[in-house]
Amino acid sequence: MATRCRTQTLQVIDTEYSADSAEWCPLDGCTNILACGTYQLKKPESGPDDEASDRPHTRLGRLYLYSYAADQIFSPVTELQRTETAAILDMKWCRVPVSDHPTLAVADAKGAVTLYRLHDDSCRLQSVASVALGEERLALSLDWSTGRQEGGFPIKIVCSDSKGKLSLILVDESTPSMDIVCQWGAHDYEAWIGAFDYWNPDVVFSGGDDGLLKGWDTRTKAFSFFPSRHSMGVCSIQSNPHQENVLATGSYDEHVLLWDTRQMKRPMSDTHVQGGVWRLKWHPSRGDLLLAACMHSGFHILDCGRQSDECPILSSYVLHNSLAYGADWSRRSPQASFLANREPQPLQFGRSEPSSLDCKDHKLDRAMQNLKIFYESPTASFDVEVEDERGGSALAEHPLENESCPREGRLDSDTTASSGRGPSETSVVATCSFYDHVLHVWRWELQQMEATICN
Numbered sequence: 001m002a003t004r005c006r007t008q009t010l011q012v013i014d015t016e017y018s019a020d021s022a023e024w025c026p027l028d029g030c031t032n033i034l035a036c037g038t039y040q041l042k043k044p045e046s047g048p049d050d051e052a053s054d055r056p057h058t059r060l061g062r063l064y065l066y067s068y069a070a071d072q073i074f075s076p077v078t079e080l081q082r083t084e085t086a087a088i089l090d091m092k093w094c095r096v097p098v099s100d101h102p103t104l105a106v107a108d109a110k111g112a113v114t115l116y117r118l119h120d121d122s123c124r125l126q127s128v129a130s131v132a133l134g135e136e137r138l139a140l141s142l143d144w145s146t147g148r149q150e151g152g153f154p155i156k157i158v159c160s161d162s163k164g165k166l167s168l169i170l171v172d173e174s175t176p177s178m179d180i181v182c183q184w185g186a187h188d189y190e191a192w193i194g195a196f197d198y199w200n201p202d203v204v205f206s207g208g209d210d211g212l213l214k215g216w217d218t219r220t221k222a223f224s225f226f227p228s229r230h231s232m233g234v235c236s237i238q239s240n241p242h243q244e245n246v247l248a249t250g251s252y253d254e255h256v257l258l259w260d261t262r263q264m265k266r267p268m269s270d271t272h273v274q275g276g277v278w279r280l281k282w283h284p285s286r287g288d289l290l291l292a293a294c295m296h297s298g299f300h301i302l303d304c305g306r307q308s309d310e311c312p313i314l315s316s317y318v319l320h321n322s323l324a325y326g327a328d329w330s331r332r333s334p335q336a337s338f339l340a341n342r343e344p345q346p347l348q349f350g351r352s353e354p355s356s357l358d359c360k361d362h363k364l365d366r367a368m369q370n371l372k373i374f375y376e377s378p379t380a381s382f383d384v385e386v387e388d389e390r391g392g393s394a395l396a397e398h399p400l401e402n403e404s405c406p407r408e409g410r411l412d413s414d415t416t417a418s419s420g421r422g423p424s425e426t427s428v429v430a431t432c433s434f435y436d437h438v439l440h441v442w443r444w445e446l447q448q449m450e451a452t453i454c455n
Helices: 336-341
Strands: 001-013 019-024 033-039 038-042 058-067 077-086 088-093 103-107 114-118 122-132 139-144 157-162 167-174 177-187 195-196 202-206 212-216 222-225 236-239 244-249 255-260 269-272 279-282 290-295 299-303 315-316 322-329 416-433 440-452
Touching: 001 315, 019 088, 019 416, 019 440, 033 088, 033 416, 058 088, 058 122, 077 114, 077 122, 103 139, 114 139, 122 177, 157 195, 157 202, 167 202, 167 244, 195 269, 202 236, 202 244, 236 279, 244 279, 279 322, 290 322, 315 440
Parallel strands: 019 322, 088 139, 139 195, 195 236
Antiparallel strands: 001 440, 019 033, 033 058, 038 058, 058 077, 088 103, 103 114, 114 122, 139 157, 157 167, 167 177, 195 202, 202 212, 212 222, 236 244, 244 255, 255 269, 279 290, 290 299, 299 315, 322 416, 416 440
C-alpha cells in the first residue's frame, strides 16, 4: 500500500534572537503549550579608551512561551510570555509532573541547568531551581529520565557540557531542588549530547566532538560499549520510548543511525540526510516515525518501521532559510473538522500576539529594543558572525504542500489511482532555525492510499 504525505505551514513567527530549541509540553491539559529557546551573541560596545574586540561577546537568550489553538484557522499560535535568560542551548519538558506542575528544564551558556514551573492558573513559567555545572563551560544538552512517562521513580537529568563532561542531576520534587550526584569526563572535546536509555534509567548515552558514541552505567561511570561508525562529531541521540532497545543517533557526518542496544557492533540502518543532524525526536505515539533537524538540509521525517539498511524519508520540510536546529512533535492534533474545511493559507509571518487561549489574560511587556547583534551557532563547527540591523526581513513564498509516495515512487500527475484514499493521521510539528531567527508551526498528514499505483 502506497502512502501520501502532505505538509502545510500554519504560522511563522519571528523570534528576534536566533532560535535553536522548540519543545511542546507533553502533559495532558497542557499539550497546547509550546516553548522556544534562543541563543544570541551580542557584540560588545566600543568605548573611547578601549577596543571592543578585546572584550568578550555576551551570549544572550530568551525563553518564549506560546499557546496553540487547534480550532483557529488563522494564526493559531499566540505568545504568552517571554523571559530574558542566558543563551539557551537545549531544553526539555519533564514527561511527568514535578511537584504536581509541568516543568521545563533549560541548559544555558553560563553552564547552568534551570527548572521552570508552569502555573496552570496563569499559564506562565517561573524559575524554581538552578544548579551550576562548573566554571567556564556551556551546558550543551539535557535529558530527563522520564521518557516513558512513568512515575514512581527518582527523577534525574543528565547534562553534557563543553568541557566533555556528563553530569547526573537528582531532582527533589518536594522542594523542588537539584543536586549533582556525580560528574565525570566522557569525551576529549565537547560532549554535544547526553541522553537516557528510557527503558533503563541507570544507563545514559553520550556523543562528542571526538566522533564517539558511548553508553554509561551511571552507578559505576564505566562505558559499556564504544562503537565508532560515525565519522564526525555525534550531536544527537534519543532512545525510542515505544520500542525497547532501539536507539537513534545523528552526527555532523549527515547520517542517522539506528541501533539495537543489545548488539552495538554495527547499526541496524544508516540513512544519509544531507545535513548535520542536530536534533532527533521520536513521534509521541508511534515508534516508527523519527523527526530529524538536519542543519543545512532542513527537517525530515523518517520511516523507521521497515527492516532495511536505510530508512526512507517520508517528508522533508525545507521552508526554513537557515540552519535547522530545533524540532518537536505536538501531542495535540488539529481537529478533524478544521482539517476537512481548511484551504491552504498564506504564511503568517511576524511576531505573535499575546492571547488568553486556555489561560487567563496576560499583560506582556512590549518595551523591546532592536539590537545590533552578532549571530553565533551553538556548535563550534558553524561559528559565523553576521551583523544585522533587523531591517524587516520577509520570508520567500514556497508551496504549502508536498506530496510523495516513498514506498512506490513519487505521486504526481502521471500517477494512476484506482480506489481512493485509506486511513490518515495528522500531526502538528514545531521547528526553528538559527540565523533567520524564525519558528515554524506546521501540520503533517500521512495517508494510506488504497490500490494506488506509482510509476
